[in-house]
Amino acid sequence: MSRLEGRVAIVTGGAGGIGAATGRLFCAEGASVVLADHDAGAMAAACAAIRKDVPGARVHDVVADVGAEASAANIVAETERVFGRIDVLVNNAGIRAYEPLAQAKRETWERLLAVNLLSYAYLSREALPALRASGRGSIVNVSSMHAFIPRAGMGQYDVTKSGIVSMTRTLAFEEARHGVRVNAVCPGATLTxxxxxxxxxxxxxxxxxxxxxxxxxxxxxWASPREIAYPILWLASDEASYVTGTALMADGGGLTTQPP
Ligand SMILES: NC(=O)c1ccc[n+]([C@@H]2O[C@H](COP(=O)([O-])OP(=O)(O)OC[C@H]3O[C@@H](n4cnc5c(N)ncnc54)[C@H](O)[C@@H]3O)[C@@H](O)[C@H]2O)c1
Incomplete structure (x- = not known):
């Protein structure tokens, strides 16, 4: 239970299903964790639950809309102020929209791109100096099985999830020389x-x-949120020290032809 002992992690969307489960698991594995979310009430509940489940948990919350560019620098600055370093960034905040592309509205496109894709880019950019200084920095981006598997009705969301995989690969290329690993987890249906x-x-x-x-x-x-938190933990930890630029499917086998 010490895979992240001494590490400091940021988890965006930390009040939600997968984010809160990741925060809890990271604390149990010895990390100091900053949960960033715009839902103050849900985050207070998530932090209280983590402190109850993990005695001595070092968890701090930052209320922020990650869809606003300025939030990225604020979250990073607050993390460094409270815990003094950053070793792991989990970009996890996400929103959904259910518009067929033939009816997709500009406001919906802009909001999904801001929260699901640009927040990952801005948080990564702002955290990279600290992640490089860590010497074993790791970014884990939460994408989706629907980055790869098409369906009708959630095109804007699925585009952002594909973009996350592309961003993950490029950032892995750019940051390898700086000692920062960058990977994605692609969950399937997770009951949150x-x-x-x-x-x-x-x-x-x-x-x-x-x-x-x-x-x-x-x-x-369905997966439980904890079953997605474990692949995130693995990619964040030294156990995945030879893994970068990958998209790890955590999708129960995905959308395939069913066996009889
Ligand atoms: N649950 C699934 O079936 C599933 C499947 C594939 C991928 N995912 C991805 O996993 C991630 C987490 O999903 P979840 O199911 O836990 O979702 P969730 O809705 O339970 O949690 C998302 C969290 O993000 C927060 N958030 C949303 N917009 C924000 C903003 N602008 N600023 C700050 N915080 C914001 C919400 O308040 C919420 O706490 C998302 O990126 C989602 O796309 C989920």
């Missing part, structure tokens, strides 16, 4: 409080929710 609320609002039963995942991957079930 966001999805739970969405399904409840749509009146879907537990059986209907399970059926969605059963159709979507070989393992025929």
């Amino acid at each position: 409080p966001f999805h739970e609320k969405r399904f409840a609002a749509a009146g879907q039963t537990r059986a209907q929710i399970e059926a969605i995942a059963a159709r979507s991957c070989l393992l025929r079930r």
Whole structure:
């Protein structure tokens, strides 16, 4: 339980399902963690839960809209002020939109690009001096299986997730000489409080929710947020010291032809 002992990590979208699970796991593995999120209430709850689950957890929250460029420098400065260094950056904040491309609005495009893609670029740029100074800096970008697998109805989101994979590869090339590894995790269907609320609002039963995942991957079930946090942890840690520029699928086998 000490894979990140002495390290300092930033996790954006840290109040959400995957971000909070990652923050909890990182704290349990010895890291000092800054959770950055624009939802102050959810973040207070996430921090309280982490402190309860992980005695002595070093977790600090920064309320920020990562869709605004200036937030990146603020989050980095606050992390260095509180914990004195940065070793790991997990770009995880993400929003969704359900517009077919034929009806896609400019405001939706701009918001998704700002939060899902440009926030990753600006946080990486601002954190890189500290990550280079770390000597074992690691960036983990949370993309999606839909960076690679097409579907109808979420084109703007899927474009940002493909862009994240491309950015990951370029940054890995650029930063290898500076000792910073850059990788992406591509989750499949992960049952987070966001999805739970969405399904409840749509009146879907537990059986209907399970059926969605059963159709979507070989393992025929949803991932828990913790099952995505573990691949993120691995890529962030020294156990992945020879891994950079990769996109790790954490998708239960993905959208494939189902076995009988
Ligand atoms: N859950 C899934 O099935 C799934 C699948 C593939 C990829 N992902 C990706 O994983 C990441 C985390 O997803 P999740 O399911 O935990 O989502 P979530 O909605 O539970 O959490 C996202 C978090 O990001 C925060 N956030 C949104 N906009 C923000 C902004 N402008 N500034 C700061 N914080 C902001 C939200 O407040 C929320 O806490 C996202 O990038 C998502 O696209 C999720």
